[in-house]
Amino acid sequence: MTTTLQLLQQASQAVACLQSCSDSLIQQILNDTALALLANMESILKANEEDLSRMDTSNPKYDRQKLTESRLRGIAEDMQNVSALPSPLGKTYSETIRPNGMTIRKISVPFGVIGVIYEARPNVTCDVFSLCLKSGNVCVLKGGSDADCSNRALVRIIHQVLEKYQLNPALCTLLPPDREATAELLNAVGLVDLVIPRGSSSLIQYVRDHARIPVIETGAGICHTYFDIAGNKEKGQAIINNAKTRRVSVCNALDCLLIHDQRLADLPYLCQLLSQHQVIIYADEPAFKALQGNYPPDLLQQATEESYGTEFLDYKMSIRTVPSLEEALRHIARYSSKHSECIITEDKQNEDIFLQKVDAACVYANVSTAFTDGAQFGFGAEIGISTQKMHARGPMALPELTTYKYIITGNGQTRS
Amino acid sequence: MTTTLQLLQQASQAVACLQSCSDSLIQQILNDTALALLANMESILKANEEDLSRMDTSNPKYDRQKLTESRLRGIAEDMQNVSALPSPLGKTYSETIRPNGMTIRKISVPFGVIGVIYEARPNVTCDVFSLCLKSGNVCVLKGGSDADCSNRALVRIIHQVLEKYQLNPALCTLLPPDREATAELLNAVGLVDLVIPRGSSSLIQYVRDHARIPVIETGAGICHTYFDIAGNKEKGQAIINNAKTRRVSVCNALDCLLIHDQRLADLPYLCQLLSQHQVIIYADEPAFKALQGNYPPDLLQQATEESYGTEFLDYKMSIRTVPSLEEALRHIARYSSKHSECIITEDKQNEDIFLQKVDAACVYANVSTAFTDGAQFGFGAEIGISTQKMHARGPMALPELTTYKYIITGNGQTRS
Known part of the structure; x- marks a missing residue:
């Protein structure tokens, strides 16, 4: 032997x-x-x-x-x-x-x-x-x-x-x-x-x-998507749905949506496709109010501190409302595992600030985080995703x- | 506090x-x-x-x-x-x-x-x-x-x-x-x-x-220089002396000279400058015989197994006689810390084999290992030498x- x-x-x-x-x-x-x-x-x-x-x-x-x-x-x-x-x-x-x-x-x-x-x-x-x-x-x-x-x-x-x-x-x-x-x-x-x-x-x-x-x-991904004050809601809906539901068991799946408080009225639209996949949402107070009556009540819960910084690997997502890009950046710096982070915005300056300041392996603007993958990057193969x-x-x-x-x-x- | x-x-x-x-x-x-x-x-x-x-x-x-x-x-x-x-x-x-x-x-x-x-x-x-x-x-x-x-x-x-x-x-x-x-x-x-x-x-x-x-x-360097059957003895003498004695406390200083057995007659010449620095040599049997009478007897000792794979950081050096380039490569693979390794040869094919096969951060042909240094490499500065x-x-x-x-x-x- x-x-x-x-x-x-x-x-x-x-x-x-x-x-x-x-x-x-x-x-x-x-x-x-x-x-x-x-x-x-x-x-x-x-x-x-x-x-x-x-x-x-x-x-x-x-x-x-x-x-x-x-x-x-x-x-x-x-x-x-x-x-x-x-x-x-x-x-x-x-x-x-x-x-x-x-x-x-x-x-x-x-x-x-x-x-x-x-x-x-x-x-x-x-x-x-x-x-x-x-x-x-x-x-x-x-x-x-x-x-x-x-x-x-x-x-x-x-x-x-x-x-x-x-x-x-x-x-x-x-x-x-x-x-x-x-x-x-x-x-x-x-x-x-x-x-x-x-x-x-x-x-x-x-x-x-x-x-x-x-x-x-390799492996652990606590991933955020930030919907900016200047975000396009059609792109937002598609990206959020894709990043969350394409495959929930992957490390680059969306865990937490950050939304600018001036865009809360668009939150029901942004989350519309998620309910079809029975995604359970853990929303903070303002997001909860915005979704109430617009999202299946059995899938909508109040967020707790444990809702943030969690890798769900499941049909679950948290939402936090932020008053500014800066607050979104602070949330990401605190809770992210530095894997894949995304901003949805039509404001070039906000996009640039986000891309520069977020410390993560892959930082996205107006693209779903589902693309963090060797084949999708054109590498032809992949042995893992380094975190x-x-x-x-x-x-x-x-x-x-x-x-x-x-x-x-x-x-x-x-x-x- | x-x-x-x-x-x-x-x-x-x-x-x-x-x-x-x-x-x-x-x-x-x-x-x-x-x-x-x-x-x-x-x-x-x-x-x-x-x-x-x-x-x-x-x-x-x-x-x-x-x-x-x-x-x-x-x-x-x-x-x-x-x-x-x-x-x-x-x-x-x-x-x-x-x-x-x-x-x-x-x-x-x-x-x-x-x-x-x-x-x-x-x-x-x-x-x-x-x-x-x-x-x-x-x-x-x-x-x-x-x-x-x-x-x-x-x-x-x-x-x-x-x-x-x-x-x-x-x-x-x-x-x-x-x-x-x-x-x-x-x-x-x-x-x-x-x-x-x-x-x-x-x-x-x-x-x-x-x-x-x-x-x-960073740090530990067990470094070899191999004097090949086709080595130029003038270059050899200068490189061996420089690699060993320029500064003995550095990690890229020479620790072990490997010599092709057909060049043992040149060993006294290759080591000539070392005696001026009072370098103690630990030689294997054939090298000891070649140096006897041609190197200060108080500085010449028989090598033991501990003489190899040792980082001396001192005016000390071991010598091993090898029958072939392949045996030199085997010795290096076994004892080297993969820091800086050198061949002295005028045979282009042997040089190429050595440069390809030796697994070390810096592999030299006909150049002193004393050059492993950020400033010498033209980097302008150095925070350390990774091993x-x-x-x-x-x-x-x-x-x-x-x-x-x-x-x-x-x-x-x-x-x-």
């Missing part, structure tokens, strides 16, 4: 074999893996059924966990798409010749070993492998125990392809699905270069509290999975 | 007042502070004497801690130089218009609050303040207790200048010089965006083990003190 530490050491040793992989070889491997996933559909679906049989069908995880023929086709297609993206490696960021004649080049290189901790979503296993391999990195996967059979089936096929190319299977290392493995991964100083937790806020907090290796946090400021912010794709090094060449220069 | 937590909260609140500071105002403040340091030289030197009086003059920290009239002039000049550098803020990294008509711009913005933990070097207080202010960041300074009087005197003058401009003095926040303040800083989730430890490896390890906020590690891969690698200057945000503008776009 290989221990987690041994698995991590093997992953670290596998870095060397990636140094001689060209991008065209990487493309071949990814395309072959995509085909192998389709060819082995039956065994993968069988393993997935084993996972599902241990789970209550009413569990909200059940659907995310479930693989079908068409979902597997989608996973294989995503892998082929990543394969075809431009390589993020070997990019020259800068090149300077210093007065003493030495040349300094700054070029993009892989991190080395990237660990990803995630929950019961077997598609993530394939996404992470393809994004890491495309960016020249070894991946260490720590999936949820609920999806362990599915993950093992998927990784078995990846390993078969790697072995066909005589590559080290530790390029894609799956850890045991227990907490001890997570703890060991978070302590793997010198073996793992970066860890990305993907999942619930409790997972992310656990990682933040225990990691001794660098972390990129921290270091290294990567917002949607992270291939370039964010690289670091850089300085290469200095000369003919004997010494420093005086 | 203000608690550390209150100081951190004040620093976090001070972020807002920087949003309205133009670069020309920042330049004025830095230039005024430089003048104020010179005008208050007497009180600063007096405070510094108080610190020095508590310290043994034989303590190696004594000299780093000591301020003089000329050193203060240097500190003021550095501040004026940082003031004159181009602002790293508001830089547009990319701008795309998506098929639905929305525009996505990626622009550089400040982190917010940057904490720096350092030891007894009062000049760092002024460096960190000027680099953080220039990049739009609030700085939280946690200096060593040995330098507390000096630090307080310097920060008092900085505060006087900030108050003259009616700016929040918490823009430059000095924490109490105790371990409790360090612990509180490392736990300041939501208040401090980034912490940079500068100092001994025990300090850096403490930070790595205890931080719950993002960290950029990790996330966010920043190698010398860090103003651009590394910024993050970015995405600004998305449109006319009502929603996602289908």
